[in-house]
Amino acid sequence: xxxxxxxxxxxxxxxxxxxxxxxxxxxxxxxxxxxxxxxxxxxxxxxxxxxxxxxxxxxxxxxxxxxxxxxxxxxxxxxxxxxxxxxxxxxxxx
Amino acid sequence: xxxxxxxxxxxxxxxxxxxxxxxxxxxxxxxxxxxxxxxxxxxxxxxxxxxxxxxxxxxxxxxxxxxxxxxxxxxxxxxxxxxxxxxxxxxxxxxxxxxxxxxxxxxxxxxxxxxxxxxxxxxxxxxxxxxxxxxxxxxxxxxxxxxxxxxxxxxxxxxxxxxxxxxxxxxxxxxxxxxxxxxxxxxxxxxxxxxxxxxxxxxxxxxxxxxxxxxxxxxxxxxxxxxxxxxx
Numbered sequence: 325x326x327x328x329x330x331x332x333x334x335x336x337x338x339x340x341x342x343x344x345x346x347x348x349x350x351x352x353x354x355x356x357x358x359x360x361x362x363x364x365x366x367x368x369x370x371x372x373x374x375x376x377x378x379x380x381x382x383x384x385x386x387x388x389x390x391x392x393x394x395x396x397x398x399x400x401x402x403x404x405x406x407x408x409x410x411x412x413x414x415x416x417x418x
Numbered sequence: 419x420x421x422x423x424x425x426x427x428x429x430x431x432x433x434x435x436x437x438x439x440x441x442x443x444x445x446x447x448x449x450x451x452x453x454x455x456x457x458x459x460x461x462x463x464x465x466x467x468x469x470x471x472x473x474x475x476x477x478x479x480x481x482x483x484x485x486x487x488x489x490x491x492x493x494x495x496x497x498x499x500x501x502x503x504x505x506x507x508x509x510x511x512x513x514x515x516x517x518x519x520x521x522x523x524x525x526x527x528x529x530x531x532x533x534x535x536x537x538x539x540x541x542x543x544x545x546x547x548x549x550x551x552x553x554x555x556x557x558x559x560x561x562x563x564x565x566x567x568x569x570x571x572x573x574x575x576x577x578x579x580x581x582x583x584x585x586x587x588x589x590x591x592x593x594x595x596x597x598x599x600x601x602x603x604x605x606x607x608x609x610x611x612x613x614x615x616x617x618x619x620x621x622x623x624x625x626x627x628x629x630x631x632x633x634x635x636x637x638x639x640x641x642x643x644x645x646x647x648x649x650x
Contacts (some may be wrong), residue, residue, distance in 0.1 A: 326595045332460075333458055333460060336458075336617065358567075365444055375459060398457075401457060402457045402458065404615050405454065405457055408454065408462065408641060409454050409457060409458045409463075409641055411587070412451075412454055412460075412463065412637070412640050413460060413462055413463065414581065414585075414586040414588075415585050415588045415636065415637070415640060416462075416466065416515075416574075416577075416587075416591055417516050417573060417574055417576075417577030417578075417583070417586075417588070417591075418460070418462025418465075418466055418516070
């Protein structure tokens with residue numbers, strides 16, 4: 325069986341869908357769900373944060389710092405338009 | 419008076435109409451594509467958008483200066499140079515949008531209009547436009563566009579064949595590129611062998627407008643499909 329390598333856009337969609345489904349998700353849990361190496365995961369999360377697709381919230385509970393990730397409006401728009409973007413890229417061969 | 423006589427007698431009105439139609443279509447394509455690029459940050463969409471930015475600017479420039487007869491020699495030189503430079507840049511971006519995946523080593527670039535690779539486009543476009551303008555010829559423009567459209571058509575056709583769903587949108591784009599190529603070939607023959615025959619130029623103009631309309635139509639079709647899917 326040939327396993328097709330995921331495209332960059334598909335990976336972004338998977339990460340954002342996972343955050344959307346879980347609403348607030350811990351980075352470690354998201355890493356497991358994303359099926360990426362820690363290095364790649366870090367790169368994608370940094371990119372998505374810097375572009376305003378996701379928010380990293382820090383919660384301090386009993387002196388311990390806990391990180392949660394949530395979807396922004398922009399991230400939500402991306403998921404809504406993902407099919408169009410995918411169609412656009414595929415049909416025009418971009 | 420038949421339609422062709424009317425068109426010949428109103429050549430400049432026709433030029434204004436032609437340039438403004440293409441500028442407007444390019445602007446619409448630019449806005450639509452930019453929206454999807456900003457959401458996806460996909461380089462292919464970025465280069466495709468840039469192609470229509472340059473096409474739009476080229477025809478806007480032509481729109482402003484449609485009546486070349488009132489210009490002095492230096493202004494004609496500058497006008498031709500800018501018009502050719504913008505058209506060649508548009509063509510190069512169109513081709514690059516189809517092959518960037520094979521060539522882009524660094525995925526994220528901060529500027530898609532001025533980076534180490536794109537600077538090469540500017541140099542090529544400036545050199546070709548400069549030579550043509552000095553020689554008062556359009557041959558290099560025609561050759562470059564025929565080459566660019568031939569390669570783009572080949573890549574687009576390959577993509578259409580590869581596409582398992584054989585989507586009609588993919589077919590429209592291939593047809594649009596074929597029309598673009600035919601228009602450039604006809605343009606070349608009209609300039610070289612028919613001394614810029616107005617009637618032939620009108621037909622070429624129509625072909626060119628159809629090329630832009632087909633691209634716009636394909637984009638609208640994709641957007642419409644998405645609205646339908648989201649609605650269900």
